[in-house]
Amino acid sequence: xxxxxxxxxxxxxxxxxxxxxxxxxxxxxxxxxxxxxxxxxxxxxxxxxxxxxxxxxxxxxxxxxxxxxxxxxxxxxxxxxxxxxxxxxxxxxxxxxxxxxxxxxxxxxxxxxxxxxxxxxxxxxxxxxxxxxxxxxxxxxxxxxxxxxxxxxxxxxxxxxxxxxxxxxxxxxxxxxxxxxxxxxxxxxxxxxxxxxxxxxxxxxxxxxxxxxxxxxxxxxxxxxxxxxxxxxxxxxxxxxxxxxxxxxxxxxxxxxxxxxxxxxxxxxxxxxxx
Numbered sequence: 190x191x192x193x194x195x196x197x198x199x200x201x202x203x204x205x206x207x208x209x210x211x212x213x214x215x216x217x218x219x220x221x222x223x224x225x226x227x228x229x230x231x232x233x234x235x236x237x238x239x240x241x242x243x244x245x246x247x248x249x250x251x252x253x254x255x256x257x258x259x260x261x262x263x264x265x266x267x268x269x270x271x272x273x274x275x276x277x278x279x280x281x282x283x284x285x286x287x288x289x290x291x292x293x294x295x296x297x298x299x300x301x302x303x304x305x306x307x308x309x310x311x312x313x314x315x316x317x318x319x320x321x322x323x324x325x326x327x328x329x330x331x332x333x334x335x336x337x338x339x340x341x342x343x344x345x346x347x348x349x350x351x352x353x354x355x356x357x358x359x360x361x362x363x364x365x366x367x368x369x370x371x372x373x374x375x376x377x378x379x380x381x382x383x384x385x386x387x388x389x390x391x392x393x394x395x396x397x398x399x400x401x402x403x404x405x406x407x408x409x410x411x412x413x414x415x416x417x418x419x420x421x422x423x424x425x426x427x428x429x430x431x432x433x434x435x436x437x438x439x440x441x442x443x444x445x446x447x448x449x450x451x452x453x454x455x456x457x458x459x460x461x462x463x464x
Contacts, residue, residue, distance in 0.1 A: 195229040196251075197237075200397060203460060207244040208400050209237055211297075216252025221260045222315050227293030234296040244404030244411075246300055247396045248323055249307035255332070256316025264343070291347050298322045301412045303403040307396035308332050308374070309389060318347035321356065324415065325403075326382070327396040328374035329389035334382065340369035355422060357381050407445035407461045410436075 196214050199206035211233055213220035220226075237243055250256055267286070270279040297304055297319065306312075306320035308328035313335050320326055328334065336353065338345040345366055354362040357380050365372075374386035387395045403411060413436040421429060440446050445461045452459035
């Protein structure tokens with residue numbers, strides 16, 4: 190039986206396996222992204238979505254890379270089919286297959302809980318896009334990060350032109366996408382591409398600490414915040430105020446709010462349930 194391309198392990202929080210750790214596991218190929226790997230990731234995500242105990246998920250890569258990006262063999266075969274019939278049926282087939290490919294890996298964004306990318310090494314092209322699809326990112330200081338699509342001769346995909354401007358602003362996004370240049374982890378932290386840069390050996394530990402910090406907050410409120418942040422660029426302030434008021438009204442009905450108030454009064458850390 191072939192080894193799994195994506196591994197799932199669980200970390201305990203308050204005695205329960207509340208944090209999931211997903212690991213791209215094709216280190217010999219620097220975790221190059223294939224359809225099979227995408228299916229494996231999407232399957233894990235689908236299973237985790239239904240787990241009421243899940244509070245946070247960390248995504249990382251085995252070996253010395255987070256992900257070196259899309260599999261060059263797959264890209265080359267699509268280029269061969271496209272160039273043989275420019276503008277013909279292969280264009281439609283390539284368009285539809287790439288859209289489906291994006292969906293597999295970007296499923297990480299479907300999780301209702303916070304997600305943290307532990308960028309332990311190179312994150313290139315689509316590999317970096319998957320990290321950008323997570324809510325938070327911790328990178329190794331010596332990691333190589335690049336959206337090198339144009340250097341390869343292909344238009345950016347996997348949500349790069351949508352996610353990047355929202356994180357670093359339109360001017361920096363334009364520079365990084367036009368040039369495809371490589372950034373180190375420290376520069377990525379300085380411009381807001383990642384939340385922080387640490388020593389390579391500390392990346393997973395720091396990402397897990399960040400996941401635990403999210404996971405110890407009230408789960409209903411945290412899930413609401415994730416939904417709110419996901420819509421904030423597409424709605425008016427009035428719409429967002431209504432959304433926030435609705436979520437707060439829901440929280441007024443929860444045991445979590447009672448626990449949070451009690452913890453403040455008793456000067457202790459809150460212990461929230463799974464709601």
